[in-house]
Amino acid sequence: MALAFTSSTAIHGSVSSSSHQQPKVSQLGNTQLLDQPKKSLNFCQRRCAVKPLYAEPKRNESIVPSAATFVSPEVAEKVIEAEDFEKLAKDLENASPLEIMDNALAKFGDDIAIAFSGAEDVALIEYAHLTGRPFRVFSLDTGRLNPETYQLFDAVEKHYGIRIEYMFPDAVEVQALVRTKGLFSFYEDGHQECCRVRKVRPLRRALKGLRAWITGQRKDQSPGTRSEVPVVQVDPSFEGLDGGSGSLVEWNPVANVEGKDIWNFLRAMNVPVNSLHLKGYVSIGCEPCTRPVLPGQHEREGRWWWEDAKAKECGLHKGNIKDESVNGNGNNATQATDTVADIFDTKDIVTLSRPGVENLLKLEDQREPWLVVLYAPWCQFCQVLEGSYVELAEKLGGSGVKVGKFRADGEQKTFAQQELQVGSFPTILFFPKHASQPIKYPSEKRDVDSLLAFVNALR
Structure with a gap:
């Protein structure tokens, strides 16, 4: 996710989506560098000056330029009264996104x-625009985004007459x-390290310049990890x-x-969207780390697809991620099956025990081939597969292929990872x-x- 901030008052004071003309950008000469003597700013200059998200301490490395930080305008310090945000979250639980914004x-x-x-x-920006209040936008440019994403950034800036404030990863890191x-390397040892360098640390620097931030998290975005996201909270991580x-x-x-309602809103408001969405993203x-998803697949299956469903987070919202020992239904993943309804439960599918699977691994000349799904009943991706797999088992009945x-x-997770090539479910x-x-x-x-076709090519 690319993070960048913008102030809707930074350009001519107000934002208008009715005008699509590209606003003129002030040249760098109109801003003051920190190492220059401070000059008084006239009214126009004050409104165009850039307020930095976070003024980082000076570095000793000579290769790091020091001319990238601008003087912020003098703003009277705002006193934020203590508030019970847990109570506020309950009060706004049934509020519209526009009211919350x-x-x-x-x-x-x-x-x-x-x-x-x-x-x-981009729906967040539209809601902010509809409030009529000034707002800022920021984005994290990891250096590995799709060209279509950069094109969307430009379209959004022109549509709303704003400047997105981009944050970049540390070049040395x-x-x-x-x-x-x-x-x-993330394909081999997981994406967390790369995300930490390219996303989490730049975000941390950005947030150090704010007292609050607005995210697009939704409860339906990721199975088992974001189902308890509140509308407002004291940030647990940053x-x-x-x-x-x-x-x-x-x-x-x-x-x-829900995701479908977000898209209904975007279409109704006719706002710019990423062209990758038309290609299945x-x-x-x-x-x-991103690819299209197929009909019936959950949207997060397109992210870090080579990893377990529980790992499909980059760390930006780790405070809202449930404990890894808890599954998507809120149950401990090691508990007995009486707490989670089993799936693939049909007479055409054989339930295999660990000894049964170990026997399949040992036999070098089996009497009949086997097709076996390795699953967790709480996994939403496994639940989506259930209909297709049950129908497949019915079609393979009497064909000589056993379906299990x-x-x-x-308790079987370690065995499955080490002996059965399990990287994610199913x-x-x-x-x-x-x-x-x-x-x-x-x-x-998985239709x-x-x-x-896979079975017929191998049996």
């Missing part, structure tokens, strides 16, 4: 900014990561301008809105008659015809 901007003014990723959270581990725990407030105006991040299932979470394996190793189904296409 209006509350956020009214309370924090220039000390709050919208986090814009270049995806469907990126250089060290790439030189040490290569450009695509610090704000005043420093220390509780110094930053997080607003989530669309927390209770729903949740959009960095180019190497093996619950690979809880994983589908085919055990041929004349092969010593199972063959992993490689595609995200009946695709699965049947």
Whole structure:
């Protein structure tokens, strides 16, 4: 997600979506560098001056330029009264996104900014515009975004007459990561390290210049990780301008809105959207870690698809992620099956125990081939697969191919990862008659015809 801030008052005082003309950009000569003598600003200059998100301490490295920080205009310090945000969250639980946005901007003014990723959270900018209040927008440019995302940034700036405030990763940290581990290390050891360098740390620097921020988190975005996102809360992970725990407030105006309703809103308002959405992309991040999803797949399946569903977070919203030992239904993943309804429950699918799976691994000349799904009943992606897999089992009845299932979470998770190639749920394996190793189904296409083609090509 690219983060960048903008003030709607930074250009000619107000924002108008009715005019699509590109506003003229003041040249750098109209701003003052920190190391220059401070000059008095006239009215126009004050309105055009850039307020930095976070003035970082000076670095000793000679390769880091010091001319990238601008003088901010003199603004009277705003006193933020202590407020019970937990109570406020309850009061606004049934409020519209527009009302929540209006509350956020009214309370924090220039000390709050919208986090814009270049995806469907352009809805946040539209809601802010509709309030008629000044607002700022920021985005994280990781250096690995799709060209279409950069094009959307430009379109949004022109549409609303704003300037997005971009935050970039530390060049020295990126250089060290790439030189040490290569450009695509995240495919091998997980995406967390790369996201930490390119996204989390730039975000931390950005938020240190604010007292509140606005995100596009929704409860339906990620199974088991964002289902309890409140509309407003004291940020549990990051610090704000005043420093220390509780110094930053997080607003989530669309927390209770479903994805389809966000898109109905965007179409109705005729706002710019990322052209990748027309190509099957729903949740959009960095180019190497994002891909389209198929009909029936959850939107987060397009992010970090090689990892377990519980890992599909970059760390920007880790404070709202449930404990990894808790599954999407709120139950401990190691608890017995009586707490979670089982799936793939049909006479055509054989339930395999661990000894049964171990026997399949040992046999080098089996009497009949097996197709086995490795799953967790709480996994939403497994639940989506259930209909296709049950229908496939019916079609394969009497064909000589046995269809089975093996619950690979809880106590069996380590075994499944080490012996059965499980990186995420669901994983589908085919055990041929004349092969010593199972063959992993490689595609995200989990419709009946695709699965049947896979089986027919191998049996």
